[in-house]
Amino acid sequence: MAVHWFRRLRCKMGATPWDNVDGPQAEFTFRATAIGLLIGCLLCFTNLYFGLQTGWISMMSLQSALIGFLFSKFLRTPMTAQENIVLQTTAVATGTMPLAAGFVGILPALGLLEEDRDGVPPLKLSWVSAIGWSCAVAFFGVFLSPPLRKQVIVEEQLAFPSGTATAQLISVLHELPPPDTTVRRRRGYQELNQDDVAEENVVMNPEPENIGLLRDAIIESVTEESEGWTSLIWSFVASGVMTLAAYFFPVIFSMPLFGRHIAEDWLWTFTPSLSYIGQGIIMGFPTTISMNLGMLVGWGILSPTAKHSGWAPGPVGDMTTGSRGWILWISLAIMCTDSLVSLIPVIYEIVVQKLLPSHIALSLFGSENSSKEDKEVESDDRLVPLSWVIWGTGGSVVIGTFLVWLVFGHEGIKPWATVIGYIIGAILSVLGVRALGETDLNPVSGLGKISQLFFAWIQPGNIVANIIAGGVAEAGAQQAGDLMQDLKTGHLIRASPRAQFYGQLIGSSLSIIVTSIAYSLYNRAYSIPGPSFPAPTAYVWLGLARLLRDGQLPARSSDFMVASAIIFALVSAAKTYASRRERPYAKWIPSGVAFAIGFLNTPSFSIARFLGGFAEFLYYRHYGKEKGGIRLIIIASGFVLGEGVVSIISLILRTWGIGVVSCLGCVPGLCGGCPA
Template sequence: MCPTSPSASIFGINTVHRMSLQSALIGFLISRMLPTPLTPQQIIVVQTTAVATGTMPLAAGFVGILPALGLLSEERDGTPPIHLTWLSAVGWSCSVAFFGVFLSPPLRKQVIIEEQLAFPSGTATAQLISVLHKLPPPDTSIRSRRGYLHLDTEDDSAEPTGRSPSSPQPIDTETDADINEREFVQHEGWHALTYSFLASSIMTLIAYFFPILFSIPLFGNYLAKEWLWTFTPSLSYVGQGIIMGFPTAVSMNLGMLVGWAVLSPLSKSQGWAPGAVGDMTNGARGWILWTSLAIMCADSVVSLFPVVYEYFSDLYRAQILRRGDSSSKEDHEVETEDRLVPYTWVTAGLLISIFVGTILVWVVFGNEGIKPWATVLGFILGGMLSVLGVRALGETDLNPVSGLGKISQLFFAWIQPGNVVANIIAGGVAEAGAQQAGDLMQDLKTGHLCKASPRAQFLGQMIGSSVSILVTATAYSLYTRAYPIPGPSFPAPTAYVWLSLARLLRDGQLPEKSGVFMFAFAIVFGLVSASKTYAARRQSPIAKWIPSGVAFAIGFLNTPSFSLARLVGGIMDYVYRTRYARDGNDISLIVVASGFVLGEGVISVVSLVLRTFGVGVISCWGCGHGLCGGCPAV
């Protein structure tokens, strides 16, 4: 069985910050059942709290960093595997839970208020909330500046500063499409969400007792057992494919075909990967991992070039302007002081989170794991990387944390060479800030457009992060007791990425011939990423059809079953939007997709409880390929 894992969102590329839309939608539906429905601003605070809670498993590395530490080998790495107890997991979560939250207010000031970056998912959520609550459409005009996407190009009278024109928008701006959308959500959306939730729940529960349902051999048991070609008809995966969209799903499946239908057989037949295909040490899966890593690094670095260039260009232009007229700086903040987060909170919070976080990391991992000064540098690097990650997210809707994580590992390989544990932990600390600040910024964009209080959102983020510490640590401890991680049900492919790069940076040894393919694919996808970035900044319609390097690489990391089900969802999304959708903002299918994801997520917790209490499968019929979770390999 393959229930929705804590790592499910990372396979969906953008689904973490797309969770904002789902949280707002579900919050609205539940709010309709209350005696006094929540206001739009209250819905946004609820949504912000939910996203802060859901971000923690990724930000704290429960799908990458901690499984990577569990894969350590004393013979190869000089240290035994590190498995955190529940209390240690709580301590680690506390160490990284709040740094990104305290980074959010100053980053909001820069990228949302001053630069007015697009943040497409946050803007889409604001538009949805406006439709549902009969509000005028949010003003999404942004500063006319080279390289920025324009969400509102019809209003040529916008002031050069990028602020709204002086004349207010008319209140009566509802279109027939807006009315139809709201009526669907209010009258049909709840039923669609309920039915899709029940369908996914029932299917997931049946698959727990009959695991073959989620591990169907595509081309017979031989190809399933020897080459890992199975199909997982998980409705959660289908829902994630709907949410990520057809172009991203296609990119992932192209990567899956190249990795598992071409490079995997090639490496095995040529003797470069002599072990079992699924072996991450000397098998084909471990061999193609390196090509995936090269693609991710090339794509992330190339896509960050424009962001870095514009960032330093802005700094240079700001210096010129200050020299010319130091009194001409204009504050574009639209909120009153009582609704903003005081900078005394920000300063004190950052200092305390760094100090306490460093102490906790030292207590959890010891002086042999990582030196305190390296942890402090990790927090500082995380702050700097957050600026790049948030700007990239604001312009492209993609937070390149995978590339930022590699940058942090390269940095710590230089300042603390030879220590695999320190490389992983310090890199994880740096990545956590960038991950958390980026995902929370989408909600701050929504709040800005819909006039929610930034201070209320900040408090919601603090509450969500605090609650998630206990929830995430408890869930992880229970999952690790019930399932092997990495394992058939929870492969945690990013754990191998972290560990493999740390080992490479330490000893420089690559599997045979993998370096040639890494170089070739890095060149190709460097050019592909450059083309995609150029097309996106030119607002070319072909940009979305140019393959995503990160999505392509994730197709390598996961076995075919993970990508194929998402392709089904991507195709459903494409067909629906081209043939049946009422307009470009139709969210009917998103409602169904949300039910799919939620249903399997809830039942995965139920199955975890069943497994913990020793309730196993009913039948292992058909599981001769040995890839069914809960069934012994045959």
């Protein structure tokens, strides 16, 4: 009866015929999907652009929800919170395809193959082939998400901190009671953006008077100054103008930091990009500290050491004989160690819960683990039917295997090996999703490497098969994990899982075309990898594949890899222990993955992000997270989207043959687009 009353009320308020949907799928509306696709396409270009530059992309789920809320202010009928969740889910599914389909790592790695060394020439996929490859991996993780949701969100009630934080934001923006987050706080639960117990009590367990204060502060920060558009537009324009200026005068984004000699010989430059500053704000101060610590160790200590000791005799920037290629191996050891150590508690709990008697498991993990009661709160017509999951998963594997064979041929990877890749991907997805739910970190970098290790055994010597199989496995784990955060948000706000599933499918389908077109355009206009788009993760994929085939490492790098692995095994263990016990100092323990990213990227990328993280720290310290946090997110989102979108203009200019105006001040090889 309440549903019919709500539907009649929406019609009286002027809802469109499309919005007046019978049944429980009312939140799956044309406007929510359309706006989600629009935001997702912007994120898709942005993530591809920054992924090829730095190897780091963002889900932007919270930012998508916030921008969607701003868009909804122009609608005749206010958008519901559930529609906003469908919008956000669609945007994330569209925007994360560059990483899920390997456009920032797998495909550039295949383009780096050398016939003399690897036995096959470089594989440069055409636009049609890129679409075929994307179709092969785009939907597998989507069909894995419904059964995983049932287990980790409904039954085990894992925290998924980013998804929970997004639900809290949406509830405040739409003036709803705060979502019930009083579920079992597993040891992995970490509340986002909480600096002290008092602040956590306001947000997580708000009293009636605190609810009003918190809602008023956030609504005011979003709605003032023309519904928040002023902040978003000005930050977008500022970042876009700076990006265009850097296109015509490349030195703007490649400033010698300690003089021309240090910049040319040791690659120490500074990129004052507002988008990188915005990314630093979104990442947060602790993460940017970890990244810059890695930069200092990798580029300030290890790189000169390798060069002067003769272990990396080539030019510093050379990925084969230079110190940049030498420290790449240290980065790989740190990433794999950090990812695997963070998975150990997850694997342990899975094994213990299955093997221990129920009364022991109950004492270790709480009543929820042993309860057989079905905790599902949604009706069957709002859930994704099991038959869809079975047919969809089976169909995605069969069709995906055929498409991979069609794109890469029988010599690239055998069909039976591709099927095994999907199976491994499904298993690794479970581990990745559980790790994400516990710690807010999806260790896909380490999971992909596990798949590479396995395929070095079942198809030895085949580098192409090794990379492709790793990409198939990583795609499933990455996509299932990203979508699970959105499903957690939907679970807390009571959005229809089936409506979110529709949004995921539609977003992934459109993103296949958008990402493939964008990647093909970038490939035509720029050298990938190259000065403008170094694609650092491509070297990680190819380097490990070659190592597993040849077993040869650069001089003395193995010693440093072992030492780094031991150090970060201890660091990661300490961070995991502290995080799972909700220690306030846990976020200040260095993140191994962020530390390793500091090795992969030249200093120019890390320093600007540190400035953003430090700005976030000072801003919150002065204004507080409740009062000024949303405004800062809007500004950071504008910075990131500004450069990502305007980069499309730069791409068109490059395609038309319109080059730089002046190379004055440029360091040879470090200024993208400049022949100097």
